[in-house]
Amino acid sequence: MSAVDTFDVVVLGAGPTGENLAERARAGGLSVAVVEHELVGGECSYWACMPSKALLRPAAALAEARRLAGTREAVTGRLDADAVLKRRDDFASHWHDDGQVSWLDSVGLDLVRGHGRLAGERRVVVQTPDGSERVLTARHAVAVCTGTGAALPDLPGIEKVGVWTSREATSADSVPERLAVVGGGVVAVEMASAWAALGSRVTLLVRGNALLDRMEPFAGEQVAEGLKAGGVDVRFGVSVAGVSREPGGEVVLDLGEDEKLTADQVLFAIGRRPATADLGLETVGLEPGGWIRVDDTGLAVDVPGEWLYAAGDVNHRALLTHQGKYQGRIFGQAIADRAAGRALDTGDWGRSVATADRVAVPQVVFTDPEAASVGPTLAEAEAQGLRVRAVDYEIGNVAGASLFADGYKGRARAVVDLDREVLVGVTFVGPGVAELIHSATVAVVGEVPIARLWHAVPSYPTISEVWLRLLETYRG
Numbered sequence: 001m002s003a004v005d006t007f008d009v010v011v012l013g014a015g016p017t018g019e020n021l022a023e024r025a026r027a028g029g030l031s032v033a034v035v036e037h038e039l040v041g042g043e044c045s046y047w048a049c050m051p052s053k054a055l056l057r058p059a060a061a062l063a064e065a066r067r068l069a070g071t072r073e074a075v076t077g078r079l080d081a082d083a084v085l086k087r088r089d090d091f092a093s094h095w096h097d098d099g100q101v102s103w104l105d106s107v108g109l110d111l112v113r114g115h116g117r118l119a120g121e122r123r124v125v126v127q128t129p130d131g132s133e134r135v136l137t138a139r140h141a142v143a144v145c146t147g148t149g150a151a152l153p154d155l156p157g158i159e160k161v162g163v164w165t166s167r168e169a170t171s172a173d174s175v176p177e178r179l180a181v182v183g184g185g186v187v188a189v190e191m192a193s194a195w196a197a198l199g200s201r202v203t204l205l206v207r208g209n210a211l212l213d214r215m216e217p218f219a220g221e222q223v224a225e226g227l228k229a230g231g232v233d234v235r236f237g238v239s240v241a242g243v244s245r246e247p248g249g250e251v252v253l254d255l256g257e258d259e260k261l262t263a264d265q266v267l268f269a270i271g272r273r274p275a276t277a278d279l280g281l282e283t284v285g286l287e288p289g290g291w292i293r294v295d296d297t298g299l300a301v302d303v304p305g306e307w308l309y310a311a312g313d314v315n316h317r318a319l320l321t322h323q324g325k326y327q328g329r330i331f332g333q334a335i336a337d338r339a340a341g342r343a344l345d346t347g348d349w350g351r352s353v354a355t356a357d358r359v360a361v362p363q364v365v366f367t368d369p370e371a372a373s374v375g376p377t378l379a380e381a382e383a384q385g386l387r388v389r390a391v392d393y394e395i396g397n398v399a400g401a402s403l404f405a406d407g408y409k410g411r412a413r414a415v416v417d418l419d420r421e422v423l424v425g426v427t428f429v430g431p432g433v434a435e436l437i438h439s440a441t442v443a444v445v446g447e448v449p450i451a452r453l454w455h456a457v458p459s460y461p462t463i464s465e466v467w468l469r470l471l472e473t474y475r476g
């Protein structure tokens with residue numbers, strides 16, 4: 001017989017979302033077990049955000065130096081790939097989780113190592129690394145924070161080819177001479193950018209006719225130009241019909257109509273699948289392998305009894321670390337409030353609801369140029385039935401931008417809700433815009449009236465003066 005341990009809350013998955021949710025529930029006075037079958041810290045710390053940005057930042061720093069007369073002459077060499085990869089290893093904590101385990105200890109969370117599966121209501125069975133089983137029951141809530149894995153296309157024999165997914169693309173310890181990248185989303189453009197800067201000859205194979213198709217169209221266009229300028233061969237309208245590896249080690253991609261592409265490695269970056277296939281979802285009436293639908297307080301809407309929550313990537317609301325952490329904070333508090341019998345605050349922007357997931361999700365794509373956005377695009381706002389107007393401005397015309405880079409090229413768009421005279425969406429593309437996006441997030445979430453934004457004076461001469469130019473363009 002397995003021992004049964006009872007906690008107030010059992011959290012499945014110790015990625016950024018699970019960690020934050022667990023910490024909030026603990027801070028609310030609840031006992032919390034966190035179950036993790038790999039590394040505490042999750043995808044983000046070891047195979048996603050941190051290592052990918054560690055690969056990209058040196059490329060951006062070099063590109064910035066090359067854009068200024070004076071520093072351009074000082075940087076004549078290429079990136080030192082070995083040094084970049086070593087620095088990346090440091091940012092991935094050399095794939096050890098001791099630091100994050102210490103943090104769990106410091107906030108009073110109980111770590112249970114092993115693979116967790118639901119076994120009916122409020123019950124989790126953990127298969128521990130020593131092969132034994134541990135049964136956990138939850139007095140108040142089980143929170144599924146198991147994230148996602150990379151999706152692969154259904155191509156015959158692909159499992160034998162040894163292709164890269166985002167995991168290998170962020171953790172590889174040598175630079176392939178020729179890299180094919182399949183996909184047109186964020187992973188594809190960031191990794192094409194990083195590996196090209198590290199010395200690979202990169203071919204980007206995009207099925208559709210645009211990159212980053214969830215952003216304003218000019219974002220994908222300018223990122224495509226940047227990739228091409230960085231030596232990437234960007235091909236649109238290409239579908240991969242087959243993949244194989246030659247005895248010599250080369251990968252051959254069948255692009256249809258007798259066209260083949262040979263490379264040393266291929267990265268498939270075609271999206272994510274939820275880590276729910278082996279989670280016991282069938283024991284609570286859910287479909288294994290599916291996304292878990294939740295309401296704004298994190299409760300699984302298809303499971304009765306107000307005990308099952310799902311947060312982060314696995315609920316498919318917004319597949320980003322910062323949104324997962326935000327949900328973790330809000331849902332963890334909601335769990336503590338429900339457990340204490342306290343009333344929830346569920347109106348829009350209330351303490352107990354993740355309203356921003358629906359209204360104001362910020363994202364930065366760390367390519368050169370960077371692309372950053374918050375809220376809906378013009379087309380999405382129109383589809384929501386809003387009466388909107390797009391206000392565009394070339395960022396290069398701002399004094400601070402021309403100081404930042406010779407020949408600065410970039411664009412900003414604000415989507416104005418004409419009925420409420422507030423901004424609902426903002427997009428910036430250009431070098432150094434990543435740090436601008438939070439100003440837009442504050443304006444959108446705060447629903448700051450345009451009349452008041454006139455009094456938010458940007459410092460001269462910063463790129464932020466684009467705010468003033470957008471307002472002047474709107475006023476006409």
Ligand SMILES: Cc1cc2nc3c(=O)[nH]c(=O)nc-3n(C[C@H](O)[C@H](O)[C@H](O)COP(=O)(O)OP(=O)(O)OC[C@H]3O[C@@H](n4cnc5c(N)ncnc54)[C@H](O)[C@@H]3O)c2cc1C
Pocket residue numbers: 012013014015016017018035036037038039040041042043044047048049050052053114115116117145146147148166170187275278279311312313314318319320321322323324
């Ligand atoms: C290459 C790449 C780059 C990215 N860059 C960024 C970025 O710059 N910024 C950004 O905001 N987002 C980025 N993302 C997205 C980000 O990584 C995810 O949104 C984030 O990791 C989701 O966090 P999570 O905690 O929900 O899931 P995860 O980070 O996937 O964590 C889930 C955890 O659950 C564990 N687990 C799963 N199943 C079980 C089980 N049955 N039992 C026990 N444990 C289990 C896993 O081992 C894992 O530790 C990137 C993604 C990729 C692929």
Ligand SMILES: NC(=O)c1ccc[n+]([C@@H]2O[C@H](COP(=O)([O-])OP(=O)(O)OC[C@H]3O[C@@H](n4cnc5c(N)ncnc54)[C@H](O)[C@@H]3O)[C@@H](O)[C@H]2O)c1
Pocket residue numbers: 153182183184185186187188190206207208212213239240269270271272319320363364365366
């Ligand atoms: N900087 C960041 O914030 C950052 C960085 C990386 C990833 N992420 C997040 O991680 C998630 C996953 O990123 P992703 O790029 O893997 O997914 P994605 O959904 O953003 O993009 C997938 C791309 O693959 C294409 N595609 C789908 N199926 C295909 C097929 N069979 N053949 C060819 N192309 C196909 C799609 O058209 C799309 O262009 C995203 O939600 C993203 O927001 C964020």
